[in-house]
Amino acid sequence: MWLAPPLSPAKAASRSKDRFTETSDNVLGFWSLPIDSSCTTHMAFTLRSVKVPSNSVSLEEAKGRVFDFFRSACRSIPAIMDIYNLDDVVTASQLRSTVASEIRKNSHVTNPKVIDMLLFKGMEELNNIVEHAKQRHHIIGQYVVGRQGLVQDLNTKDEGMSDFLKNFYKSNYF
Amino acid sequence: MGLGLLASRTLKSSRILSSQFSRFRPIVTKPELQSPDASAAAAAPQPEPTPPAPKKPVAGARVHFTNPDDAIEVFVDGFPVKIPKGMTVLQACEIAGVDIPRFCYHSRLSIAGNCRMCLVEVEKSPKPVASCAMPALPGMKIKTDTPLAKKAREGVMEFLLMNHPLDCPICDQGGECDLQDQSMAFGSDRGRFTEVKRSVVDKNLGPLVKTVMTRCIQCTRCVRFATEVAGVQDLGMLGRGSGEEIGTYVEKLMTSELSGNVIDICPVGALTSKPFAFKARNWELKGTETIDVTDAVGSNIRIDSRGPEVMRIIPRLNEDINEEWISDKTRFCYDGLKRQRLNDPMIRGADGRFKAVSWRDALAVVAEVALQVKPEEIVGVAGQLSDAESMMALKDLLNNMGSNNVWSEGTGTSPNADLRYRYLMNSSIAGLEKADVFLLVGTQPRVEAAMVNARIRKTVRATNAKVGYIGPPTEFNYDCQHLGTGPQTLLEIAEGRHSFCSVILYAKNPAIIVGAGLFERKDKDAIFSAVEAIAKYGKVIRPDWNGLNVLLLNAAQAAALDLGLVPESNDSIASAKFLYLMGADDVNLDKVPADAFVVYQGHHGDRSVYRANVILPSAAYTEKEGTYENTEGCTQQTLPAVPTVGDARDDWKIIRALSEVAGIRLPYDTLRGIRSRMRTVAPNLLRMDEIEPATFGPSLSPDITQEISLTPFRPAVENFYMTDSITRASKIMAQCSAMLLKE
Numbered sequence: 001m002w003l004a005p006p007l008s009p010a011k012a013a014s015r016s017k018d019r020f021t022e023t024s025d026n027v028l029g030f031w032s033l034p035i036d037s038s039c040t041t042h043m044a045f046t047l048r049s050v051k052v053p054s055n056s057v058s059l060e061e062a063k064g065r066v067f068d069f070f071r072s073a074c075r076s077i078p079a080i081m082d083i084y085n086l087d088d089v090v091t092a093s094q095l096r097s098t099v100a101s102e103i104r105k106n107s108h109v110t111n112p113k114v115i116d117m118l119l120f121k122g123m124e125e126l127n128n129i130v131e132h133a134k135q136r137h138h139i140i141g142q143y144v145v146g147r148q149g150l151v152q153d154l155n156t157k158d159e160g161m162s163d164f165l166k167n168f169y170k171s172n173y174f
Numbered sequence: 175m176g177l178g179l180l181a182s183r184t185l186k187s188s189r190i191l192s193s194q195f196s197r198f199r200p201i202v203t204k205p206e207l208q209s210p211d212a213s214a215a216a217a218a219p220q221p222e223p224t225p226p227a228p229k230k231p232v233a234g235a236r237v238h239f240t241n242p243d244d245a246i247e248v249f250v251d252g253f254p255v256k257i258p259k260g261m262t263v264l265q266a267c268e269i270a271g272v273d274i275p276r277f278c279y280h281s282r283l284s285i286a287g288n289c290r291m292c293l294v295e296v297e298k299s300p301k302p303v304a305s306c307a308m309p310a311l312p313g314m315k316i317k318t319d320t321p322l323a324k325k326a327r328e329g330v331m332e333f334l335l336m337n338h339p340l341d342c343p344i345c346d347q348g349g350e351c352d353l354q355d356q357s358m359a360f361g362s363d364r365g366r367f368t369e370v371k372r373s374v375v376d377k378n379l380g381p382l383v384k385t386v387m388t389r390c391i392q393c394t395r396c397v398r399f400a401t402e403v404a405g406v407q408d409l410g411m412l413g414r415g416s417g418e419e420i421g422t423y424v425e426k427l428m429t430s431e432l433s434g435n436v437i438d439i440c441p442v443g444a445l446t447s448k449p450f451a452f453k454a455r456n457w458e459l460k461g462t463e464t465i466d467v468t469d470a471v472g473s474n475i476r477i478d479s480r481g482p483e484v485m486r487i488i489p490r491l492n493e494d495i496n497e498e499w500i501s502d503k504t505r506f507c508y509d510g511l512k513r514q515r516l517n518d519p520m521i522r523g524a525d526g527r528f529k530a531v532s533w534r535d536a537l538a539v540v541a542e543v544a545l546q547v548k549p550e551e552i553v554g555v556a557g558q559l560s561d562a563e564s565m566m567a568l569k570d571l572l573n574n575m576g577s578n579n580v581w582s583e584g585t586g587t588s589p590n591a592d593l594r595y596r597y598l599m600n601s602s603i604a605g606l607e608k609a610d611v612f613l614l615v616g617t618q619p620r621v622e623a624a625m626v627n628a629r630i631r632k633t634v635r636a637t638n639a640k641v642g643y644i645g646p647p648t649e650f651n652y653d654c655q656h657l658g659t660g661p662q663t664l665l666e667i668a669e670g671r672h673s674f675c676s677v678i679l680y681a682k683n684p685a686i687i688v689g690a691g692l693f694e695r696k697d698k699d700a701i702f703s704a705v706e707a708i709a710k711y712g713k714v715i716r717p718d719w720n721g722l723n724v725l726l727l728n729a730a731q732a733a734a735l736d737l738g739l740v741p742e743s744n745d746s747i748a749s750a751k752f753l754y755l756m757g758a759d760d761v762n763l764d765k766v767p768a769d770a771f772v773v774y775q776g777h778h779g780d781r782s783v784y785r786a787n788v789i790l791p792s793a794a795y796t797e798k799e800g801t802y803e804n805t806e807g808c809t810q811q812t813l814p815a816v817p818t819v820g821d822a823r824d825d826w827k828i829i830r831a832l833s834e835v836a837g838i839r840l841p842y843d844t845l846r847g848i849r850s851r852m853r854t855v856a857p858n859l860l861r862m863d864e865i866e867p868a869t870f871g872p873s874l875s876p877d878i879t880q881e882i883s884l885t886p887f888r889p890a891v892e893n894f895y896m897t898d899s900i901t902r903a904s905k906i907m908a909q910c911s912a913m914l915l916k917e
């Protein structure tokens with residue numbers, strides 16, 4: 001589902017140019033985060049200097065890292081919107097709340113080691129996005145439209161509805 | 175061992191030869207076939223191999239001995255088989271489990287014996303015999319596997335291929351071609367023919383059958399089919415020798431409602447389906463065994479689909495219903511499934527245009543309106559293609575809302591749903607073959623139910639049964655006495671004043687067939703009592719024979735009446751405020767009040783959509799599992815062959831969902847659940863592939879005091895090719911009606 005016509009080569013070239021400038025300054029906050037270097041072997045230049053983070057010693061430290069991560073993700077959102085040409089499908093604030101809700105999904109986790117691991121995965125994902133390792137439809141599919149698919153007529157009346165009706169609204173085959 | 179060596183040596187030498195003199199390609203057939211005696215002599219010293227165990231009959235062929243004394247014994251490849259007298263050698267071989275290659279022989283057509291592919295060796299006969307034309311005699315020793323028989327087949331194949339073009343790669347029959355298969359199995363590996371092949375001008379047989387006459391092998395199956403089964407003398411054989419051609423004698427289209435069947439019986443690719451031409455290869459198709467719903471016969475069909483698309487429809491064998499034929503409407507209506515489809519729920523806006531909405535919104539709107547109107551202003555009509563499950567759900571839904579005005583199209587006002595014999599074909603379709611006199615009352619079986627008509631024609635041909643017809647002038651493809659056009663004649667027969675009475679009186683098994691078109695008449699009860707009077711004095715209903723038949727028009731009718739879809743009042747539609755049309759396109763909507771809210775649930779944007787306020791898209795018969803009861807009371811099931819279009823849902827699911835949104839939730843969530851509900855209403859609808867005979871005799875019917883009106887009967891079907899929403903959307907059917915119904 002193409003909401004905008006594919007880029008023309010010239011436009012793409014110029015965009016990729018300012019992508020590099022963007023990543024080198026705007027996202028720096030994010031890159032300076034401590035990150036496991038093993039994951040960065042193929043993403044070269046920006047992360048060469050980072051060290052393997054030590055594990056969070058306490059839940060507080062892990063929490064702090066989560067906030068750091070959220071902040072860096074928010075900071076890279078304008079760049080992401082530009083790279084993937086998302087202005088006409090979503091706003092920055094919508095993306096921010098998507099990120100927040102992705103993080104909140106794991107709010108029940110209390111083990112610092114698990115939080116570290118989730119953080120690591122999150123950073124890897126963010127890195128991939130900022131690196132333009134994905135394409136526009138990946139972003140739209142995962143973060144704009146969401147997991148529920150295109151049709152999202154969520155209704156408050158849904159409670160008390162039978163499974164039959166829920167399935168019926170989804171598809172003919174159940 | 176000796177043979178193998180010999181063969182390999184010959185092969186080797188031939189290869190050398192051919193490389194040296196490649197211009198003169200030597201033809202070497204297998205040497206042991208060259209001289210049967212020599213090979214027999216060579217084989218003689220070998221120890222006799224132990225014969226394999228007897229085989230099973232081909233395709234489950236069964237022998238039916240009418241008289242045990244008539245059984246004779248013959249030997250097929252050394253095994254004794256018992257067969258009734260009068261069977262041919264080929265049939266005897268089939269019962270012994272030996273499949274004889276054949277081109278011209280077809281079990282449902284007369285024997286022509288002109289292809290010679292079926293040659294077998296019979297002991298003490300000097301030459302190989304054509305087994306399809308040779309009656310088996312007691313003690314005959316038939317050999318199907320001897321070198322002589324093999325050589326004969328190889329020779330016949332070579333002759334047939336002489337003039338057959340080498341266009342298998344572009345031929346639609348490729349992959350299901352008898353000639354292809356049999357030349358692989360029995361043919362020589364090379365031909366000796368170096369002349370120019372003949373070519374034949376293609377004939378125009380109309381919009382359905384494509385001809386490539388150069389491929390024809392002159393088996394004459396198509397000619398025999400047209401004259402014997404279809405009953406039209408359109409096809410024939412012209413010319414002699416190598417000038418022999420199949421054709422219509424004059425430039426003429428093939429105007430038969432069964433013409434599509436020549437595609438199936440043609441063993442080669444000479445007659446193929448025009449709409450299917452170059453669309454798909456048969457090995458990439460998925461076959462789904464299901465049934466047809468375009469008329470009330472319920473012909474057994476196979477839907478061949480590729481991905482989400484129906485590519486073609488071909489018949490399936492069912493001796494009791496359609497034998498192995500289907501009508502052209504059944505076969506070619508499928509392109510209507512791709513046109514005019516409804517794929518999203520839609521609501522008509524204030525500007526009169528439809529706007530696509532979500533199911534949630536559509537159902538909410540419908541439920542809201544339905545709950546506001548008075549129960550007696552709610553009316554539901556089931557269309558002619560509805561399956562039993564959805565009709566059950568519709569009836570339950572409307573009854574729960576407090577309305578009893580739900581009926582099925584074509585059943586007319588106050589149908590007699592309590593007396594089952596009054597709306598079924600009581601003697602069953604296959605049973606019609608036992609009849610020796612037919613009285614057709616207000617029905618034109620040729621357009622109403624082509625397969626029933628084929629049965630009647632078969633009977634007329636086989637036993638010279640007499641046919642009398644009361645109704646508007648129409649065409650028959652068998653001898654038929656036109657007795658009159660209206661109830662006047664019926665009354666005369668009922669009162670014994672007509673000359674046809676004696677014919678009925680002296681008949682052994684008289685059959686009366688009443689058309690369901692009469693259901694729409696006001697005086698239908700009086701007509702039925704007249705028919706029953708005839709049945710009484712003609713002894714049409716006896717313990718061993720029930721010849722009182724009603725020929726229904728629509729696939730949904732029988733099940734609807736079994737489920738009791740009967741309107742409470744006759745003109746409820748004129749006072750309706752909420753009208754639920756479940757695929758009903760042939761109801762007269764003129765009388766619907768302007769402020770009525772009309773819901774159309776269906777798969778095609780056909781007539782009723784113009785008046786609808788909300789459209790709920792549903793699945794067509796190729797896309798759903800549904801129960802249908804045919805005109806003889808035989809319950810059958812469709813199976814989904816392709817996925818539904820767009821956002822459509824199965825009919826019963828829509829109604830079930832609507833019921834929940836409206837707050838009167840129906841108690842079934844699955845097909846199984848709805849079927850157990852059906853069991854409480856009409857248990858026969860759960861007994862698949864069984865005919866449930868009607869139980870009550872006419873003695874239980876109430877006395878009728880209605881006055882019979884003398885207006886003549888009218889034809890029930892105007893255009894054979896376009897009777898329902900699918901066929902009306904089909905381009906092929908439109909072409910057929912334009913070209914074949916011209917006159």
Ligand code: SF4
Nearest residue numbers: 390391393394396440
């Ligand atoms: S057209 Fe087909 S069925 Fe007819 S004679 Fe030729 S090969 Fe036989």
Ligand code: FES
Nearest residue numbers: 278287289290306
């Ligand atoms: S099948 Fe016997 S001659 Fe053709």
